[in-house]
Amino acid sequence: MQGQAVQTLDAKPVTPSAATGSAAGFGFIALAAATALALVVTLYVVAFRAPVEATMGIVQKIFYFHVPAAYAMYLGAAVCFVGSAGYLARGTRRWDAVAKSGAEVAVVMGMMVLISGPLWAMKAWGVAWTWDPRLTTSMLSVLIYVAYVLLRAFTGDGDAERKFAAALGVLGAANLPIIHYSVQKWGGNHPKVISNGGGGLQHPDMKLGLMLGFLAFTLLAITLVWLRAKMELSVSKLAELEQEALEEGIGGD
Numbered sequence: 001m002q003g004q005a006v007q008t009l010d011a012k013p014v015t016p017s018a019a020t021g022s023a024a025g026f027g028f029i030a031l032a033a034a035t036a037l038a039l040v041v042t043l044y045v046v047a048f049r050a051p052v053e054a055t056m057g058i059v060q061k062i063f064y065f066h067v068p069a070a071y072a073m074y075l076g077a078a079v080c081f082v083g084s085a086g087y088l089a090r091g092t093r094r095w096d097a098v099a100k101s102g103a104e105v106a107v108v109m110g111m112m113v114l115i116s117g118p119l120w121a122m123k124a125w126g127v128a129w130t131w132d133p134r135l136t137t138s139m140l141s142v143l144i145y146v147a148y149v150l151l152r153a154f155t156g157d158g159d160a161e162r163k164f165a166a167a168l169g170v171l172g173a174a175n176l177p178i179i180h181y182s183v184q185k186w187g188g189n190h191p192k193v194i195s196n197g198g199g200g201l202q203h204p205d206m207k208l209g210l211m212l213g214f215l216a217f218t219l220l221a222i223t224l225v226w227l228r229a230k231m232e233l234s235v236s237k238l239a240e241l242e243q244e245a246l247e248e249g250i251g252g253d
Helices: 014-050 058-090 095-125 132-154 157-174 175-186 204-247
Strands: none
Touching: 014 058, 014 175, 014 204, 058 095, 058 157, 058 175, 058 204, 095 132, 095 157, 095 204, 132 157, 132 175
16 A cells, blocks of 8 residues: 555664663773773883983883883772672672672783882892882782682682672772882882872973873773673673573573
8 A cells, every 4th residue: 555654674673772782882992992092102102202211221111111000900909899899789790790800900910010010120229029018018919819810710609709709809909008108108119209290200201101101001901891891791691591591491411
């Protein structure tokens, strides 16, 4: 009949969940692109624009990655704390995924700190490691989050195990202020290189390299947390679907 509306089979309504997922996917791509750009620009400024420090030489350029990595470790630990507290309060998988991703980022960034620090120390102090207050407390924090990751990887995934890990994630954050104020309180060999608005960084390109390093590692930490939390939620959802299928007798032998 003429004038009658014809509905095609190919027309599919866009659900709110699909639109949200598409927006989230675009947001992650934009974040990843911004992170990559920030890292490339940081490498360029540090390698070709920031001058070589007169006392320590080119090894001082480790500083532009060592300090931002420590800051990113703090961010990962803070995310783990928030996610752990949220899981203890709400008990949802989403908070657990946030906590787990934060702990993993804290471990990765913390290992970067513990590797780059001794390389720098060999030139600055003549030894790779001293039991300096900041070094010791930093290593303690990294070990706490390593313990969290190992606990989640090699124990069960029940509610009791997740709550125990969440308690560890909350308690682990208590060491972060100690790391930050250890130099002021107990002294030690560790330099106060970024106090008083930049410390010994007098050249503008040195300060620019440090600021770009902070930006790049902040974006990198956010990207890794987002990616790992999304993966963890997907794994949890898949496990739930498999369990439901087994209960329904689907896929059983």
